[in-house]
Amino acid sequence: MIDLVQPLLNGERRALARMLTALENERPGYETALAALYPHTGRAWIVGITGAPGTGKSSLVSALAKAYRARGQTVAILAVDPTSPFTGGAILGDRIRMRDLAGDAGVFIRSMATRGSLGGLARATRDAIRVMDAAGFDRVLVETVGAGQSEIDIVRAAYTTIVIEAPGLGDDVQAIKAGILEIADVLAVNKADLSGADNTVRGLRAMLELGHPASRTELLQHHGQLMSVEPSANGHNAPLWMPPIVRTVATNGQGVDELLDAIEQHREHVLSAGLVELERAHIEIEIYERLRETLLLRFLQALPGDTLADMLRRVQAREIDPRGAVSELMGLVGNQAIG
């Protein structure tokens, strides 16, 4: 695996593809290779793209990649599909994209579907972004189908998050928007040639005026992701970013340049307001996630033989409630252990 590192850093696409396969399959040695690549990360700008079904995400991502290429920047696209292998894990619009962007060495496209746990997918996504970053791409576009637990995961990895909306997606979309809006740095109303587009834009504007108050770091703090790191004074004094609303028609390219401009303006904003703080928050979250899993595994290994099975039986028999069970288990191993 380690022999892929230098070719990958030299820009060889085949080494990149093999490295991505290796990390996806957790092949022996992939962690050492990732560690060797890590010092070469931190140069790409990472753009997360999500949105409800039916908004035309895949087409818009393709259009965006072409627009970046027209400005001479290299682009890697990572399409993350949280659907499961049980049902085949269909990769969204992948073939369409391949056709559109094929033959351009400045674009690299990769899809990743669930292998194992959802947490595993989030970890693999983060690793894949780093590998693409180390491979020297100027922009990494991370697209998710927007199902399941993916939105917050995008926030965790991306520096700029685009939420795509489209007219006419049903009556209780409003409530979804409320949740997804808060992670948006840029809003795209795609299919803007449809008749309801003005309404969609108006609705989004009204919701933004209701309050898109929090900085990205505050948002992560709110969601209980950050525990120890104080937001820097820099972050707090920075002017708030108001997400612009950009109308696009991915199928004919309308508005795509404006969307790209909005992303780049957000990039300038983050770079001046404190990328350091945002990146530190991402790292903190990742370390906590890894610690949680590592600590749990060690803890379970340290439990005597049938302790866990017996405790599950007692909880199920209503002899003890789950909170009490955890206290008791912690007393068995935790006390002479941590702290």
Add this chain to the structure above:
Amino acid sequence: MIDLVQPLLNGERRALARMLTALENERPGYETALAALYPHTGRAWIVGITGAPGTGKSSLVSALAKAYRARGQTVAILAVDPTSPFTGGAILGDRIRMRDLAGDAGVFIRSMATRGSLGGLARATRDAIRVMDAAGFDRVLVETVGAGQSEIDIVRAAYTTIVIEAPGLGDDVQAIKAGILEIADVLAVNKADLSGADNTVRGLRAMLELGHPASRTELLQHHGQLMSVEPSANGHNAPLWMPPIVRTVATNGQGVDELLDAIEQHREHVLSAGLVELERAHIEIEIYERLRETLLLRFLQALPGDTLADMLRRVQAREIDPRGAVSELMGLVGNQAIG
């Protein structure tokens, strides 16, 4: 708080409402009260209901509650809204439902929105279901807006999961379905009076035939949720459940009785195939979640002063990668600790 327990068990709605508020706000003493209620749980049948935006979820849940009432069963509805307080946390169709079902003591409706972390919401949801169960309701219907991380969370708490679809929700809905289908025990095609309904049913049937292979326990295993518990022979020998597809029109009640029948048939199936195993899997997942958080907090407390901040700085300076950082931190505290 503990003084609410007896009135709640006696069926006093005011005590129930106050208990739910207490757990939502984590008022002092709520954990003791929950522990006192826990032995009285395990009687309600828990039905999770999710689906994409625009499918008419809220109306269908109301209609279902009315149908249960017509059969003499009591129903509690828990509408879980993972949208955040930053943007107001709109509660879906809550007022409509209130109007429809008001004045019937056999129905209880409660909405819960995010307070603090998403993990916190999942925990509060689980606790609220238990409280409703202890209060003596025959059926607890848990509805989520289907945004964010909610679908898998429903699987974790529900015994029967309904996924609602509807015709004409856009072009890449198919891919979403693939992910959401695997958690469905019963599929409802709502708005079945619309012209595209036949297509929706056909599409779902095709996907089901492609393979809805896994038992609920296997699914949880696949998602990395279960580590130690072996599926029982009982579970493995049980015949697989093929999710029925039921057409409904929530607004005029069409198909709602059939949907109710499908839920009850699934209940019979689970009861005969091994509720014990499913419930044990739920409990195992909950205990792991609680252990992860408890262990992480203890670990961070045990770290010397600036260790974490210093490590974050080193990761950010690319002196060490996140995996390496976790190994090093574990070496500092973990080794003399657990295991």
